Amino acid sequence: MLNFTRSRSQPRGGARPLPMGGLDYADPKRKGNFLGKVFLAAGLTALCIIMIKQSPSLSSTSPFALSEPGVTHVLVTGGAGYIGSHATLRLLKENYRVTIVDNLSRGNMGAVRVLQNLFPEPGRLQFICADLGDQKSVNKIFSENKFDAVMHFAAVAYVGESTMDPLKYYHNITSNTLMVLEAMAKNDVKTLIYSSTCATYGEPEKMPITEDTPQVPINPYGKAKKMAEDIILDFSKTSDMAVMILRYFNVIGSDPEGRLGEAPRPELREQGRISGACFDAARGIIPGLKVRGTDYKTADGTCVRDYINVIDLVDAHVKALQKAQSGRVRIYNVGTGKGSSVKEFVDACKKATGVDIKVEYLPRRPGDYAEVYSDPTKIRLELNWTAQHADLLESLKIAWRWQKDHHNGYGVSNSV
Numbered sequence: 001m002l003n004f005t006r007s008r009s010q011p012r013g014g015a016r017p018l019p020m021g022g023l024d025y026a027d028p029k030r031k032g033n034f035l036g037k038v039f040l041a042a043g044l045t046a047l048c049i050i051m052i053k054q055s056p057s058l059s060s061t062s063p064f065a066l067s068e069p070g071v072t073h074v075l076v077t078g079g080a081g082y083i084g085s086h087a088t089l090r091l092l093k094e095n096y097r098v099t100i101v102d103n104l105s106r107g108n109m110g111a112v113r114v115l116q117n118l119f120p121e122p123g124r125l126q127f128i129c130a131d132l133g134d135q136k137s138v139n140k141i142f143s144e145n146k147f148d149a150v151m152h153f154a155a156v157a158y159v160g161e162s163t164m165d166p167l168k169y170y171h172n173i174t175s176n177t178l179m180v181l182e183a184m185a186k187n188d189v190k191t192l193i194y195s196s197t198c199a200t201y202g203e204p205e206k207m208p209i210t211e212d213t214p215q216v217p218i219n220p221y222g223k224a225k226k227m228a229e230d231i232i233l234d235f236s237k238t239s240d241m242a243v244m245i246l247r248y249f250n251v252i253g254s255d256p257e258g259r260l261g262e263a264p265r266p267e268l269r270e271q272g273r274i275s276g277a278c279f280d281a282a283r284g285i286i287p288g289l290k291v292r293g294t295d296y297k298t299a300d301g302t303c304v305r306d307y308i309n310v311i312d313l314v315d316a317h318v319k320a321l322q323k324a325q326s327g328r329v330r331i332y333n334v335g336t337g338k339g340s341s342v343k344e345f346v347d348a349c350k351k352a353t354g355v356d357i358k359v360e361y362l363p364r365r366p367g368d369y370a371e372v373y374s375d376p377t378k379i380r381l382e383l384n385w386t387a388q389h390a391d392l393l394e395s396l397k398i399a400w401r402w403q404k405d406h407h408n409g410y411g412v413s414n415s416v
């Protein structure tokens with residue numbers, strides 16, 4: 001602004017203020033002077049406009065509040081968590097605009113910082129620290145931002161914990177999904193990709209599990225997700241929202257370039273998932289591995305699971321987003337189609353880490369089921385998706401690299 005004022009005042013100090021007459025155009029020297037000033041003034045004005053537009057304090061509308069042709073703005077709930085952060089990375093790489101909403105109850109600000117550093121340009125990624133159980137916050141977020149789609153990852157997600165604290169699960173999963181759905185409907189957000197789970201099937205008689213396998217969940221985690229699915233299905237009967245429900249199997253692995261990893265809270269270790277426990281045991285954070293249940297009706301007596309690499313999983317999300325159709329709900333299993341036993345998993349983990357992990361065999365854990373693996377035919381035929389990283393050992397090697405380099409996960413600080 002200073003420069004602009006100065007350029008206007010210059011003529012006053014010159015020989016004489018000239019009216020804009022024919023003579024000025026006839027004098028080449030004066031013409032150059034005049035045009036130069038015009039260009040200077042125009043340039044400075046443009047610079048001021050750019051600065052004002054880019055200044056967050058002066059800008060009235062953030063790019064996240066605007067619908068921009070050719071730009072798809074995705075709200076990623078739970079984007080500070082394990083799967084949500086990997087999904088955000090992929091979306092940003094594919095030029096989506098992303099808003100992460102996470103209350104950091106289980107996620108890591110460190111993961112968000114990694115993403116912010118990779119994509120610092122304005123209008124690419126914003127982070128909002130908020131609880132999806134807080135209706136006021138949810139309504140504010142949806143009214144102040146223009147989302148084209150929601151990937152709803154945010155949830156508490158531990159089977160064991162759900163049996164100890166079921167109400168937490170019904171609130172956090174079922175009730176919060178209802179709130180997100182209401183906000184989407186009110187603000188005309190057109191697409192929902194919902195994170196569901198194979199835990200909604202319970203313990204089916206027949207393997208592999210197809211999308212038509214009856215859903216009979218046997219723990220509050222699976223029940224809460226099934227209820228959330230039911231709410232979405234009922235709502236969809238009279239809505240033109242495009243909905244994709246993805247039922248994941250057991251997620252493992254991490255970004256092959258080592259930027260992101262799985263870093264659950266230390267206090268959740270006991271509840272934790274098998275990969276986290278294996279790595280903790282390999283690093284000596286815990287004395288060894290506790291394998292719960294050796295008398296299941298499986299080949300080696302330990303539980304059998306279908307381990308899906310997180311990179312493949314986020315690929316399924318992007319394909320689902322691209323193929324979602326208005327007024328339709330589609331449901332897909334996301335797994336490899338192949339089961340591996342806990343014993344096989346532990347052996348692969350020992351190989352990947354090079355550590356002879358101590359293993360203790362204990363009685364069954366409440367709420368666990370013997371054998372679960374998917375039939376991924378439907379997603380292959382309809383979304384052209386198949387797991388590309390199905391080698392257990394390879395996935396664990398990559399995840400172990402990140403774990404080794406990140407002894408404290410993303411660090412202890414979760415300040416925003």
Ligand SMILES: NC(=O)c1ccc[n+]([C@@H]2O[C@H](COP(=O)([O-])OP(=O)(O)OC[C@H]3O[C@@H](n4cnc5c(N)ncnc54)[C@H](O)[C@@H]3O)[C@@H](O)[C@H]2O)c1
Pocket residue numbers: 077078079080081082083084101102103104105106107108130131132133152153154155156157172176195196197198247248249250251252
């Ligand atoms: N990890 C798996 O093996 C697996 C398998 C099947 C389904 N899923 C589903 O995938 C989704 C993501 O799981 P994950 O493994 O990345 O878990 P995670 O704990 O790493 O991430 C969940 C994120 O949600 C956030 N969150 C939780 N409650 C919230 C709330 N009320 N408001 C705002 N943010 C909240 C947490 O802070 C965390 O960052 C979950 O819905 C889970 O049920 C995971």
